Amino acid sequence: xxxxxxxxxxxxxDIAKYSEIIDDNLLKILDNYLxxxxxxxxxxxxxxxxxxxxxxxxxxxxxxxELAEFALRLxxxxxxxxxxxxxFKSNLNIRIGLHxxxxxxxxxxxxxxxxxxxxxxxxxxxxxxxPNDSVYCSKSFEQIVSIDTGIRIDFNEIGKLELAKGFGEMxxxxxxxxxxxxxxxxxxxxxxxxxxxxxxxxxxxxxxDFILNAFQHVKNYFQKTLKSTSExxxxxxxxxxxxxxxxFWCKLYVNGKQMTECSIWFGNDMYGRGISYSNSSNSSNNSxxxxxxxxxxENNLVLRPTMGYIFSSDxxxxxxxxxxxxxxxxxxxxxxxx
Numbered sequence: 001x002x003x004x005x006x007x008x009x010x011x012x013x014d015i016a017k018y019s020e021i022i023d024d025n026l027l028k029i030l031d032n033y034l035x036x037x038x039x040x041x042x043x044x045x046x047x048x049x050x051x052x053x054x055x056x057x058x059x060x061x062x063x064x065x066e067l068a069e070f071a072l073r074l075x076x077x078x079x080x081x082x083x084x085x086x087x088f089k090s091n092l093n094i095r096i097g098l099h100x101x102x103x104x105x106x107x108x109x110x111x112x113x114x115x116x117x118x119x120x121x122x123x124x125x126x127x128x129x130x131p132n133d134s135v136y137c138s139k140s141f142e143q144i145v146s147i148d149t150g151i152r153i154d155f156n157e158i159g160k161l162e163l164a165k166g167f168g169e170m171x172x173x174x175x176x177x178x179x180x181x182x183x184x185x186x187x188x189x190x191x192x193x194x195x196x197x198x199x200x201x202x203x204x205x206x207x208x209d210f211i212l213n214a215f216q217h218v219k220n221y222f223q224k225t226l227k228s229t230s231e232x233x234x235x236x237x238x239x240x241x242x243x244x245x246x247x248f249w250c251k252l253y254v255n256g257k258q259m260t261e262c263s264i265w266f267g268n269d270m271y272g273r274g275i276s277y278s279n280s281s282n283s284s285n286n287s288x289x290x291x292x293x294x295x296x297x298e299n300n301l302v303l304r305p306t307m308g309y310i311f312s313s314d315x316x317x318x319x320x321x322x323x324x325x326x327x328x329x330x331x332x333x334x335x336x337x338x
Contacts (some may be wrong), residue, residue, distance in 0.1 A: 002107040008048060009064035009100050009141065010123040011057065011071055016093040016132050018055035026087055036288070037074060048105060049112045058124075060115050064100050064141055065148045068175055071096045071135045072153065077306045079133055080293040082273070097126030098137035098175070100144055121165055126172070128164035139171040152178040152317065177317060179297060183195065195234070202301060207273070207294055210301045214292075214322035215266040215275055221326035222264075222333075226250060241281075247279035252337075260336045262327060276305060277329055289330055294324060 021027060034052045042048045043058050047059040057074075061067040078094040101119025105112055121207040123138075130136045137145075143157045155173040163170055219242070226238040235255045242248045247265035251258055266274065274293035292303040295318060302318040303325055319325045 003104050004107075004235070005104055006062070007100065007101060008103050008105075009061045009067040009098065010062075010103070010115075010120060011059040011067055011096065012124045012127045013057040013071075013074065013094055013096040014127055015055035016095060017042065021088070023087070030092075035330055037077075041070065049115045060103070060105075063152075064098075064144045065151045067098065068135075068137070068141075068145050068151065068153055071098055072175060072177060073306065074081055075133055075135055076295075076304065077293075080295065080304075080306065085187045093130060093132030095127045095130040096135040097123055098141045099123035099126065100138065100140040122163070122167060125163040125165055125167040126170065129161055135175040136172045137175055139173065154178050156179070174215075179317070199334055203295065207301065211266050211274060211294055211303075214303055214319075214325050215246070215264075217322035218264060218275065218326045218329055221323070221330065222248070222250055226252070226329060250333075251281055252333075254337075260333060262329075262333045274306075275325065275329075277332055290329070292319070292328075 015030070018030075021030070034055070034057060037057065038050045038052055038059075041047055042062075043104075044061060044063075044066055046061050046063040046066055048062060050057070050059045052058070059067065059070070061070075069286065075094060075096060078092060081092075082089045099119060099122060100116065103115050103117035103120055106114045106116065126136055126138070136158065137155075145151060145153065146155065154176050156176065158172045158174055160169045161172050162168070180235065223240055226240055229252075230236045230238055231234055237253045237256070238250060240248065240250045244265075246267055249261070249263040251261040253259060261279070263278045263281050265276055267276075274291055276288050277290040277292075278287050279289045280287055291306040293306050295302050295304045297320075300320055302320050304318040305328070319328065
């Protein structure tokens with residue numbers, strides 16, 4: 001076996017109260033969910049190694065900024081998923097710890113076999129003390145990501161905390177998206193000069209209408225773009241099939257050879273209510289390669305990519321305009337052509 005020592009970014013996570021889940025079907029749902037996350041992590045060119053056991057995730061990456069955004073999207077995925085509807089007694093919570101450390105990368109037959117080191121073990125001792133649905137990181141991780149001017153993440157200093165299993169103290173920070181408000185600190189000094197903005201409460205009907213409108217835009221966009229593309233290029237043909245009012249699939253051929261396919265639908269999936277995308281046109285195939293779930297940002301309804309393009313440098317945090325959703329999914333559909 002070959003090995004090399006490198007500075008890498010490390011993620012450990014676990015699911016709170018996982019040991020209380022004893023139903024085999026529910027454990028299978030979680031197993032599929034975590035393996036899907038591993039598959040998403042492996043998309044990145046900076047990916048090093050990933051593994052899962054039980055409720056645990058262990059992911060290594062050469063780029064700390066990418067791993068930071070991955071961690072927050074993973075947190076958002078857990079927050080937006082209605083686990084009770086899937087059969088769980090209560091909604092599940094994830095805890096995520098991040099660290100940058102020197103580690104030994106062990107190779108076998110040109111593939112990474114494992115990643116080891118004292119810093120790896122230290123990272124594993126961060127996540128047990130992280131509050132539910134939160135992401136904590138070490139100071140070394142915060143220092144590296146903070147100098148990345150292109151990243152939209154803020155760090156709130158937590159202070160020195162005792163790590164799990166007697167691993168000593170570590171200066172820790174909480175990660176949040178830049179658009180998230182820090183509700184723990186409220187400036188009361190100049191409230192008489194402030195304008196109070198009341199949070200809008202969206203009804204279930206408004207949320208459903210928002211998703212349906214976005215789905216209709218996506219469907220129309222695919223139909224028109226497939227047709228115009230085939231008219232401009234004689235070698236390109238397509239098949240478009242609307243299965244139901246909530247689902248369609250399509251295929252694209254070049255000189256008669258199928259080059260790409262997808263299925264898109266809206267409703268409830270493993271990530272919550274929203275629009276789902278699969279690289280397969282098989283309607284009986286429940287695999288999901290991307291999911292856009294409904295969320296609220298600054299009193300606006302938005303659709304937020306949950307897992308897809310986690311490591312893409314130009315990925316958006318969310319979409320307000322349904323045309324942007326259509327363009328995003330079209331790029332997913334055609335990425336295999338480039």
